[in-house]
Amino acid sequence: MTDQPPLDVAPVVRNFLDLSDAGGHAIAAMINDAQDRKRARRGWPKGRPDADQPLAGHVLAMVFEKASTRTRISFDIAMRQLGGTALILDSGTTQLGRGESIADTARVLSRMADAIMVRTDDHAKIEEMAHYAHVPVINGLTDRSHPCQIVADLLTVIEHRKALPGLEVAWLGDGNNVLHSILEAAALMKFNVRVATPAGYEPAAEFVHHARSAGSSVTLTQDAAEAASGADVIVTDTWISMGQAHAQEKLAAMEPYRVDANLMAHAKPDAIFLHCLPAHVGEEVSGDVFEGPQSVVFDEAENRIHAQKSILLWCFGKLG
Structure with a gap:
């Protein structure tokens, strides 16, 4: 009988908890990809998928423990434009709010979704999520850092x-x-x-x-x-x-x-x-x-969509 690893042992995945998880070359690749995809969509309806639909069939689970406008919408639209779908979860309507552990949540979501985005207060929570998940985990904001925002900011700076x-x-x-x-x-x-x-x-x-x-x-x-x-x-x-x-x-x-x-x-x-x-x-x-x-704050806000797309593609190994 062939030895197999336990189901809950995480394979090597690309998490995006901080910018250093990707590195400078990958960040540059994200910005270039975001520019290209943004340019290619000029004049299109916001919900129309990109021509290549590189994340067709993929699901992103979005966990919100803090309120959100730009992060919530940009990741949702990003997944739609990449051909995938997104699910929104918050502590008030999931078992997280009733005391289910982060570890168990991570392992369950890893069985049901292809990636997890978390927006929370304590950075230790997202590190624990990444430790137990075996799909990519993305930092949508913690008290320590906000890497997705900065990819959008760098894109905006270069555009100007x-x-x-x-x-x-x-x-x-x-x-x-x-x-x-x-x-x-x-x-x-x-x-x-x-x-x-x-x-x-x-x-x-x-x-x-x-x-x-x-x-x-x-x-x-x-x-x-x-x-x-x-x-x-x-x-x-x-x-x-x-x-x-x-x-x-x-x-x-x-x-x-x-x-x-x-x-x-x-x-x-x-x-x-x-x-x-x-x-x-x-x-x-x-x-x-x-x-x-x-x-240029509204250019910056719009660029959250294009930045999230390139971050997602990097996490899925389709970029950089």
């Missing part, structure tokens, strides 16, 4: 005729999960980041160290104008993350980091403004910047 190597990116506000993934991208794609945060709100030291070790310049300052000076890209995010209390102390500390016209004037004349949305106009960004000619 800015090369990544040597790019000067300025981050204003809270040193959060989105910034962590930007720093990880800087290490992989060889660009520089100036980070302006209030004292006590700096990014995790491991991400700063990793970017610097890879040769990227990372400036940490409490001076918003210093960070924005000569920048190619200005990026911010909401000051109060999902699930946090609306802390007045934090809001007060963030006030000097609002991206307004005066701050944008410190950047290069052709600088662009990014925000992963949802935005709180009047808090982290002023209305004149958010609605102004340098804002």
Whole structure:
């Protein structure tokens, strides 16, 4: 009788928990593929499958423990355009909300779907999901990082005729999960980041160290104008993350980091403004910047679809 591995022993799969799971060459391949597929679909209805339908017959299970607009819609539309289907699960309507373990959920979903996307609060949960699953697991957002967002951001930057190597990116506000993934991208794609945060709100030291070790310049300052000076890209995010209390102390500390016209004037004349949305106009960004000619936030939002498609193809071994 031939020895066979236990059914629940995971084969080697391509997980996308952080950008480093793919690496710089694969990220570049994702961006190129996303550009090509976006260009090929110009003028088509959003639900029409791509001509090659590379994921026909494949199912993506999407697990949401945090609310979502762009992640939910973009992954759903991405799977439709690639020829596959997506299932939406949340803790309120599944056994996860009644105490079923992540390990058991991962093993069940691996039998019923071809890949799993998770949007949750604790990064340890998605690591546990990936450990027990034997299909690709994708990070749709955790408290540690937001890699899918950054692939869309890099695509947007390139679309607006800015090369990544040597790019000067300025981050204003809270040193959060989105910034962590930007720093990880800087290490992989060889660009520089100036980070302006209030004292006590700096990014995790491991991400700063990793970017610097890879040769990227990372400036940490409490001076918003210093960070924005000569920048190619200005990026911010909401000051109060999902699930946090609306802390007045934090809001007060963030006030000097609002991206307004005066701050944008410190950047290069052709600088662009990014925000992963949802935005709180009047808090982290002023209305004149958010609605102004340098804002590309809705290009960025649309590009979530095209980025998710290339991420999915990489996870399925069809890219890079």
